[in-house]
Amino acid sequence: MLDSVLFYFFAGVAVLSAALMVTRRNAVHSAVFLITTLLATAGIFLQLRAEFLFIAQIILYVGGIMVLFIFVIMLVRLDVALHHIRFRMQRFVAVLVALALAFEVTVIVLLAGKLPGGGLFVQGAAPADKLPPNTEELAKSLFSSYLLPFEIASVLLLVAMVGAVVMAKNRRRGDAS
Amino acid sequence: MNATLQALLQFLQTWWVELVCGVVIVAVVPLIAGYVVLVERKLMADMQARLGPMRVGPHGLLQPIADAVKLLIKEDIIPRDSDALIFWFAPVISMVAALTSMGALYFGPSFRVAQGINIGILFVIGVSSLGFLGIILGGWASNSHYSIIGAIRSTAQLVSYETAGGLAIIAALLLAGTLRISAIVDAQAEQRVWFIFLAPVGFFIYLVASIAETNRAPFDLPEAESELVAGYMTEYSGFRWALYFLGEYANMIVVASVATTLFLGGWLRPFPNVHWLNWLDGLPPLIIALAGIYSIYRAGKQPVWVQSWFMWAVAFACFAVAAIFAAPIAFAPLRFALPGLNGAFWFLVKVSAYIYVFMWLRFTLPRYRFDQLMHLGWYILIPLAIVNVFSVGVAMLLESEFGWNRWLALIITTAFTLAVSVYLVHLHDKRAVMASTGRGVISDSYAG
Amino acid sequence: MMSPAHYLFLSLALFMIGCIGVVTRRNVIVVLMSIELILNAVNINLVLFSRVFGDVAGQVFALFIIADAAAEAAVGLGIIIAFFRNRETLLADEMDLLKW
Numbered sequence: 001m002l003d004s005v006l007f008y009f010f011a012g013v014a015v016l017s018a019a020l021m022v023t024r025r026n027a028v029h030s031a032v033f034l035i036t037t038l039l040a041t042a043g044i045f046l047q048l049r050a051e052f053l054f055i056a057q058i059i060l061y062v063g064g065i066m067v068l069f070i071f072v073i074m075l076v077r078l079d080v081a082l083h084h085i086r087f088r089m090q091r092f093v094a095v096l097v098a099l100a101l102a103f104e105v106t107v108i109v110l111l112a113g114k115l116p117g118g119g120l121f122v123q124g125a126a127p128a129d130k131l132p133p134n135t136e137e138l139a140k141s142l143f144s145s146y147l148l149p150f151e152i153a154s155v156l157l158l159v160a161m162v163g164a165v166v167m168a169k170n171r172r173r174g175d176a177s
Numbered sequence: 178m179n180a181t182l183q184a185l186l187q188f189l190q191t192w193w194v195e196l197v198c199g200v201v202i203v204a205v206v207p208l209i210a211g212y213v214v215l216v217e218r219k220l221m222a223d224m225q226a227r228l229g230p231m232r233v234g235p236h237g238l239l240q241p242i243a244d245a246v247k248l249l250i251k252e253d254i255i256p257r258d259s260d261a262l263i264f265w266f267a268p269v270i271s272m273v274a275a276l277t278s279m280g281a282l283y284f285g286p287s288f289r290v291a292q293g294i295n296i297g298i299l300f301v302i303g304v305s306s307l308g309f310l311g312i313i314l315g316g317w318a319s320n321s322h323y324s325i326i327g328a329i330r331s332t333a334q335l336v337s338y339e340t341a342g343g344l345a346i347i348a349a350l351l352l353a354g355t356l357r358i359s360a361i362v363d364a365q366a367e368q369r370v371w372f373i374f375l376a377p378v379g380f381f382i383y384l385v386a387s388i389a390e391t392n393r394a395p396f397d398l399p400e401a402e403s404e405l406v407a408g409y410m411t412e413y414s415g416f417r418w419a420l421y422f423l424g425e426y427a428n429m430i431v432v433a434s435v436a437t438t439l440f441l442g443g444w445l446r447p448f449p450n451v452h453w454l455n456w457l458d459g460l461p462p463l464i465i466a467l468a469g470i471y472s473i474y475r476a477g478k479q480p481v482w483v484q485s486w487f488m489w490a491v492a493f494a495c496f497a498v499a500a501i502f503a504a505p506i507a508f509a510p511l512r513f514a515l516p517g518l519n520g521a522f523w524f525l526v527k528v529s530a531y532i533y534v535f536m537w538l539r540f541t542l543p544r545y546r547f548d549q550l551m552h553l554g555w556y557i558l559i560p561l562a563i564v565n566v567f568s569v570g571v572a573m574l575l576e577s578e579f580g581w582n583r584w585l586a587l588i589i590t591t592a593f594t595l596a597v598s599v600y601l602v603h604l605h606d607k608r609a610v611m612a613s614t615g616r617g618v619i620s621d622s623y624a625g
Numbered sequence: 626m627m628s629p630a631h632y633l634f635l636s637l638a639l640f641m642i643g644c645i646g647v648v649t650r651r652n653v654i655v656v657l658m659s660i661e662l663i664l665n666a667v668n669i670n671l672v673l674f675s676r677v678f679g680d681v682a683g684q685v686f687a688l689f690i691i692a693d694a695a696a697e698a699a700v701g702l703g704i705i706i707a708f709f710r711n712r713e714t715l716l717a718d719e720m721d722l723l724k725w
Contacts (some may be wrong), residue, residue, distance in 0.1 A: 001184040007627050010637045018662055019638055022646035025652050027318060032263065034658050037639075044635070048626060048676045050684050053297050053668075057634075058725050059303040060691050065661065065698045067309065067336055072702045073654055074317055074325065075360065076709050082662035094648040098641040105637050109630050133295050135356060137681045138688070146685050153692045160696030 006047050014040035027073045031066060038062050052135045198290045202279050210426035211241030217536050224540045227473075235487040244419075252413035256320055259412070262317040268413065268420035271311025275427035278305035279602070282434045283358050283443065284524065292538060297358035298435065302343060305431050309335045315421070316409035330547055331399035334389055337554035338396075340388030342549060344562035348379030348569045349439040362443035369450045371442035375587055378565045378594045380440040382558055384534070387432040389554065394539040398547050433531040434524075441527045444520030458515070461522040462503035469495030490552035552608075557601045564597045632673040632697045639666035651716045657701050 016039050021033035038061045046054040142150055189196070215230065215237065222229030230237030245311035255264055281300045294300060309332050316328020350356065350370045353364040365371055373380045389396040399409065410421050437443060448454045469492040476488035502522065505515040545553065568590035575586040626632075638692045639662055646659025675683025709715060712722075 002188060007631060010632070014599065014635065015638045015642070018642040019636055021662070022642055022650060022655070022659060026260075028260070028263070028314075028657050030312065030658055036662065037662065038665065041639075044632070044669055044723075045672055048632070048672050050672045050676070050687075051296050052299075053672060053684050053687055054437065055299045055303045056688060056691060057668075059299070059306065060695060061661075061665075063303065063306050063309070063339075064336075066694050067313075067332065068698055068702055069654065069658060070310075070313055070317075071332070074313070075330065076654075076706065076715065091645075091649045094645050097648075098645050101638060101644070102641055105633070109633055115681060129713060134681075137297055138684055141681045141685050142688070146682075149685075149689055153689055156696050157692060160686060160699045164699040164703035167700070168706045 003047070006043070010043035010047065013037075014044070028070070031069050031073060034069070035062055035066050035156045038066070049131055050134060052138050183290060195290050195478075198303040199280065202290065203276055206276060206279065206427050206430070208241075210423045211245060213426050213429070213532065214244075214422075215241050217539075220536050221540050222318050224537075227494050235484065237609055248315070248416050248419040253417070254406075254412075256326075256412050256413050259320045260318045260440070263314050264412075267311045267315030267318055267415075268417045268424065269311070270421050271424035272427070274305055274307040274311065275424045275431055278302075278431050279427070279434075281358065281364070283438070284521070293359075294357070294597075296356050298346065298356050298361065298439065299356075299502060301431060301435055302346070305428060306335070306339050307404070308428060311421070311424065312409050314414065319412035321408070321412055323411045324409050327399045327411070331392060331409060334392070334396060334399065334547075334550060334554070337551060338389035339384040339559070341554060341558040341562050342390060344384060344559065344566055345379045345382035346435075347566045348376040351375060351566070351573055353439075358438055358443075362445060364500075365442045366445050366449045368506075369448065371440065371445070371447075371449075373440040374570060375583075376440070376591075378561070378591055378598070379569070380436070382562050382565065383436055383615050385437060385558060388538065388551070390569065391432055392431045393429070393536075395542040395545050396550055397539075398544055398550065409570065428533060429535060430528065433528045437524060438533055441525075441531070442491055444524045446519065457479075458519060459503075459506055461519055462499040462506070465495050465499040467501060469493075469499065474500045534611060552605070557598075557605055561594070561598050561601060565594050568594045626677060629673055629677055634667060635692065636666045636673070639663075639669070649697040651718055653705055653715055653717050653720070654702075657698065657705075661694055661698065665691055 015039040017033045017040065021030045021037060022035065024030045038057060042062075043058040045051075045057060091109045216467070218240075219229040219237070230240040232241045233240045253260060262264040264322060278301045281294060281297050281304075291300070312335070313328045313332045316324040316331075332413035349361070352368075352372055352375055355361060355364070368375075388394075392399060410418055442449060446457050446460065448457065471494035472488050472495060475494065476485045479485035479488060502518055505513075505518060569587070572583070572590040575581040576583045582591040643659045643662035643666060646662065647656050650656055650659065668690055671683040671687045671690070673683075675681060675687075705715070708720065712720070714720065
């Protein structure tokens with residue numbers, strides 16, 4: 001009971017905030033709604049017993065990426081953008097394609113009952129109190145089986161950091177290069 | 178309908194302690210934060226050779242209440258072109274972040290909101306760092322130059338020092354081996370020493386980083402009155418400003434609690450678990466009784482009879498509290514309450530000492546300029562924190578793989594870290610000398 | 626936890642909204658934010674199946690996706706800032722330097 005209340009709460013907040021996010025005229029409002037979506041997603045992670053990912057989402061996504069977005073939105077003049085039409089003409093096509101995708105996935109999920117094992121509505125998971133501690137499991141996996149992707153991710157972050165700084169840096173006046 | 182009512186009752190039955198403790202946190206922490214403000218004003222006065230607030234209530238003790246009433250009845254001004262929704266919401270975010278992160282802290286053995294979580298320390302740090310949102314949204318929504326400059330500077334400072342603080346904490350976490358708060362303190366009890374002695378550089382980095390994270394002096398440029406007219410708080414008046422202010426002091430309490438848990442031994446007494454020092458368990462009532470005796474001594478020196486009567490009342494209260502603390506020691510059937518009472522005492526003393534150091538630094542050191550601040554964070558603290566993590570890791574490796582003595586390994590690696598810090602400070606001095614004399618070109622890593 | 630289908634529908638809804646945002650909005654910053662939304666939807670999926678099958682690899686991959694999203698947001702915003710300095714516009718319609 002508590003599980004379903006929490007799920008519907010977080011899911012409702014996530015979907016509502018996402019819908020609000022793509023429809024706001026003001027980019028700062030969009031950023032705020034993205035933050036609420038991310039927090040609701042973190043709640044979903046916590047409900048799926050992925051506690052390290054919950055806090056990683058909060059620290060990295062909300063506390064890191066959204067800082068970046070909000071800084072850029074504030075440092076870039078926005079009054080130019082506020083007076084234009086928000087949506088392009090493709091919105092009908094976009095909504096149509098999205099609905100087609102939704103229909104397709106719904107059909108797959110509902111028909112999955114024909115698959116052996118009873119399908120997705122029935123398949124459960126390990127009972128929650130028998131789970132090993134999440135952070136330790138994640139760390140063990142990350143530093144043994146997935147060590148190479150971990151190192152590559154570090155290099156990726158370094159490259160992205162250097163690239164972003166170089167691109168956004170003010171060129172000095174009279175710099176011919 | 179009946180099923181939902183049943184479910185609701187069951188929910189309340191299982192979680193009522195957590196709910197009550199949550200309500201207590203939300204209700205009590207602003208009051209405590211108000212009194213921390215009073216303590217700060219009294220300390221400021223003491224260090225400036227004056228008395229501080231003395232009028233409202235005996236020795237100014239009702240000053241926070243008077244301030245709260247004043248702020249509540251002030252006119253609520255919202256700037257004309259501001260974004261009303263975000264303007265309303267921003268101080269709330271700041272306060273909510275600070276209070277939510279308190280949910281995972283251990284204030285006492287049966288005071289629990291979310292104490293058992295596996296990621297304890299990370300939760301506290303992560304959620305309390307969401308306070309930056311309140312700052313930058315408030316600064317932006319105020320639609321004023323001072324606000325947005327102050328907000329951007331404050332957020333930049335917060336983000337930089339949060340990295341340094343997080344890395345510094347890793348040193349203590351390596352020694353503890355877990356993220357759960359109770360397990361960290363138990364690890365300190367097991368190793369019979371506070372982690373500040375095993376990882377002093379980490380503690381120092383965290384001290385500096387936490388001062389910067391709570392926007393306290395000497396890192397308070399974004400909200401200093403002589404600089405930016407209170408920065409992001411400029412357009413806020415009345416209770417909204419009070420929410421920001423209380424959020425800042427609540428953040429201070431959170432940061433002090435984190436440092437206490439990780440480095441200062443949480444609720445353990447000095448030299449925990451060392452059997453021949455078990456008589457130290459009798460210290461709390463002794464210290465409080467000493468405070469009472471000092472109050473009696475001061476009572477004779479008060480100029481006005483009302484104040485000396487007040488001092489006698491304080492002394493009496495001190496002796497009563499000391500008696501409460503001494504009761505479990507004296508009467509055996511009450512022995513079960515001893516760890517809880519003593520733990521609360523030591524925790525409070527350590528958090529207060531940490532906050533006292535904050536205030537002491539505020540009244541003593543001049544303010545950092547913003548570029549000096551960023552330079553300190555990025556060029557000195559973060560490299561030092563990284564080197565510290567590396568060296569503590571090497572020390573633990575030496576102990577586990579090669580069987581060295583833990584203290585020897587840690588002393589050697591701490592010496593290495595201190596050497597690196599001396600080198601970094603030397604580089605900083607060279608840069609400052611070059612900047613001030615104008616001689617030579619500062620070699621910038623990007624501009625060449 | 627609820628049955629996996631619930632989480633799949635949630636993830637689908639977020640993915641749909643993100644796609645609509647990417648295709649429809651003119652402000653490139655909102656387009657970038659919609660991309661982050663899509664990545665989040667994928668994360669929910671991964672964590673769901675990591676829980677269903679008891680394999681922590683899903684969460685490891687979700688962590689990598691978060692790190693990757695950070696890198697991509699940084700670089701994307703750097704590009705936007707550099708472009709804005711040149712062209713003073715944030716609208717995707719007006720970023721048509723390559724148009725012949």
